[in-house]
Amino acid sequence: MLDKILPYLLAGVSVGGQYALIAIGYTMVYGILRLINFAHGDIFTVAGFVMVYAAATMPLSVSIPLTIVLTVILGVMVEKVAYRPLRTAPRMSVMISAIGMSYLLQNSMWYLTGGLAKQYPVLPWISDRVNVAGTTTSRVTIITPFLTILLVVVLVVLIKRTKIGMAMRAASRDFETAQLMGIKINNVISFTFVVGSFLAAVGSMLYFSNYATVTPTVGAMPGLKAFVAAVFGGIGSIPGAVIGGFIIGICESLIKGSGLTTFSDAFTFALLIVILAVKPTGLFGENLTEKV
Amino acid sequence: MIKKNDHKKAWIALMIAVAVLVLVGALDNLPHVPSMLLTVLQKGAIYALVAVSMNLLNGFTGLFSLGQAGFMLLGAYTYAVLTVPVERQASVYQRYEEGGLGFSVTQSLGNSMGQFGLLLGVVICLILAGCVAGFFAWLIGLPVLKLKSDYLAIATLGFAEIIRAVVQYEKLGPVTNGSNLLYGFTGFTDFHLGSLKLTTVMPFLFSGLCIFVVVLLINSTYGRAFKAIRDDEVAAEAMGINLAKHKRMSFIISSFFAGISGALLAMFQASVQAVAFKAAMTYEILLIVVIGGIGSITGSAIASFLFVGCSEWGLRFLDNETTLKNFDAKVKFAVIFGVLIAAVVAFGLLSMKRKGEKLITRAAQGRPAVRWGAVLGLAVAAIALLWDVWFVISPRLKLPLLRSGFRMVVFSVVIMIMVLFFREGIMGDKELWDLGKKKRSAKAKAGVGNE
Numbered sequence: 001m002l003d004k005i006l007p008y009l010l011a012g013v014s015v016g017g018q019y020a021l022i023a024i025g026y027t028m029v030y031g032i033l034r035l036i037n038f039a040h041g042d043i044f045t046v047a048g049f050v051m052v053y054a055a056a057t058m059p060l061s062v063s064i065p066l067t068i069v070l071t072v073i074l075g076v077m078v079e080k081v082a083y084r085p086l087r088t089a090p091r092m093s094v095m096i097s098a099i100g101m102s103y104l105l106q107n108s109m110w111y112l113t114g115g116l117a118k119q120y121p122v123l124p125w126i127s128d129r130v131n132v133a134g135t136t137t138s139r140v141t142i143i144t145p146f147l148t149i150l151l152v153v154v155l156v157v158l159i160k161r162t163k164i165g166m167a168m169r170a171a172s173r174d175f176e177t178a179q180l181m182g183i184k185i186n187n188v189i190s191f192t193f194v195v196g197s198f199l200a201a202v203g204s205m206l207y208f209s210n211y212a213t214v215t216p217t218v219g220a221m222p223g224l225k226a227f228v229a230a231v232f233g234g235i236g237s238i239p240g241a242v243i244g245g246f247i248i249g250i251c252e253s254l255i256k257g258s259g260l261t262t263f264s265d266a267f268t269f270a271l272l273i274v275i276l277a278v279k280p281t282g283l284f285g286e287n288l289t290e291k292v
Numbered sequence: 293m294i295k296k297n298d299h300k301k302a303w304i305a306l307m308i309a310v311a312v313l314v315l316v317g318a319l320d321n322l323p324h325v326p327s328m329l330l331t332v333l334q335k336g337a338i339y340a341l342v343a344v345s346m347n348l349l350n351g352f353t354g355l356f357s358l359g360q361a362g363f364m365l366l367g368a369y370t371y372a373v374l375t376v377p378v379e380r381q382a383s384v385y386q387r388y389e390e391g392g393l394g395f396s397v398t399q400s401l402g403n404s405m406g407q408f409g410l411l412l413g414v415v416i417c418l419i420l421a422g423c424v425a426g427f428f429a430w431l432i433g434l435p436v437l438k439l440k441s442d443y444l445a446i447a448t449l450g451f452a453e454i455i456r457a458v459v460q461y462e463k464l465g466p467v468t469n470g471s472n473l474l475y476g477f478t479g480f481t482d483f484h485l486g487s488l489k490l491t492t493v494m495p496f497l498f499s500g501l502c503i504f505v506v507v508l509l510i511n512s513t514y515g516r517a518f519k520a521i522r523d524d525e526v527a528a529e530a531m532g533i534n535l536a537k538h539k540r541m542s543f544i545i546s547s548f549f550a551g552i553s554g555a556l557l558a559m560f561q562a563s564v565q566a567v568a569f570k571a572a573m574t575y576e577i578l579l580i581v582v583i584g585g586i587g588s589i590t591g592s593a594i595a596s597f598l599f600v601g602c603s604e605w606g607l608r609f610l611d612n613e614t615t616l617k618n619f620d621a622k623v624k625f626a627v628i629f630g631v632l633i634a635a636v637v638a639f640g641l642l643s644m645k646r647k648g649e650k651l652i653t654r655a656a657q658g659r660p661a662v663r664w665g666a667v668l669g670l671a672v673a674a675i676a677l678l679w680d681v682w683f684v685i686s687p688r689l690k691l692p693l694l695r696s697g698f699r700m701v702v703f704s705v706v707i708m709i710m711v712l713f714f715r716e717g718i719m720g721d722k723e724l725w726d727l728g729k730k731k732r733s734a735k736a737k738a739g740v741g742n743e
Binding site: 080081099103228269273276 | 586
């Protein structure tokens, strides 16, 4: 029994870790701006494409940092162009702007890459096959959860112990008061996007090492699932996003294993509707009182 | 007095509607009409209906839902499953034994009563398509309508994805044909009056009727309740409006019409497959609503024709690699391009001046505040102009950038500009018939003076 489930379990933990990395970007942005950053999934895809093109001409020691830097720049640019001008606008407008940005990024990627699936470069060492408890899998499967947890610990320390982290907590608690206390809110938001995009870039490297090809729309689904993970764990909570990511990844993988592949996406959204109906604040979400 | 006025208005509206239908019918049958124009008109009419249905929810009731593609899918599949002709069911459902329903509503009615029976069958199936979508809207509305703004959006988006997965489920294959294409069912091309083709008239007729019903609804007590909920839920509740009931009603009605438009889309495409109804489709419809103006029915209709026209036809040239014929053509192109850029810059600067904004303002704390957006815009314009000059001087004749996919990039940039700078959209929350209102009310006052 276990040896049948184990490969799926491993794959689930791995993909869950990747979802978790993306979900953190969603949850942090939502925590501060109260905005679902629909473009986040596309930033994740852009990271994949940048890696494809960078690795074709440069050694990995250059292309990996370059991918991360470019992705971070893109994330911050998206915020500057699409969200900052609408800071005082109604929430619906900002969300529409996010959807428009996602549309723009997808179409631009399609144009620049010709719309064909690109082969993702093989990253040595992490793509190697290894043997775990009787099943062979690539090393990235084993690394992902540990790397995810390591990054999350670093992030939590950053948020709890540093000044910028304190500013972020203040901004997510009360936007306007934080501003009155002398926090430069735009810097804090930019920093949030830096962190989110950085994690999306790392997540994209792990994700595409497993899936091998990149297409312009490939990020939409993991993006949405990561958002569900963020909601599941309680939006605004980083440990929540991580646990949500792992749970969704494992469940999805087990459903695929049981032969109901068509329902693996549906399950995620069914879970979303159930959690929203039963406990809208998610597992670790704070109870927000509605101000009238 | 008021009643007489209403009669007059109704007559004018009816005349306009008939005129439009006759015009479209003429386009259908005249020779040398580009087929692309007909395609744009048909698809535009269908998108107008789904945009209006989304606007009813997002613009008039203030419920931000992103489930439109799911309801369209339900409508499209209901229609298609009910109308695939019996003799074609074997080939359509070739992967499933005993596939298909074994009857076809439009075929049996069409055989017994001719064109009228066909029309009756289509109407029945369209209404059923709407009802199925409406029923699922009721079902899903039970848990999700309690949610607020973006949670509602993501829940409905998720629901649309669930529907898409369920329809493709193998076990439902004998009915939905799994993830395979459904085709061969009654489409717009099957309609004709004698030898007159009615291919484009039908979508206009169906979608026009549905939009008319929505307009009536919006101007009724219910419509006013919807608007009250949009503007202030608490105040609306205090005035005795049952929030849950009205939200549910708006959601079901919107989905009903989305279902019908999905069925119309299936008729237009002559085939239907679940993969097409992705979240991207909902986003497109949302963008149409935004371009037209959130809360304007006519805005949505105009925007959908613009959207479909631009994406299918008007901007098509951006997708083709183009080489200019000679130097003269190049100069002409360069002049037009330069004038366009200059016009955009002038317009931007003028609107900034009107608002009293400056590129660099000296802020109170000493550090000058720079409008980076405007500066960036100017820089882009300057680069474009420099490139324009360089292009004239250089010996190349091939236009750069133009290749497959560029159309959508330009298109999405335009949409982003609309979303960021013209949030009102084309019509704001006004309707076409509101535009002349100021004049008319002035006239009415003058009329009172005369009496």
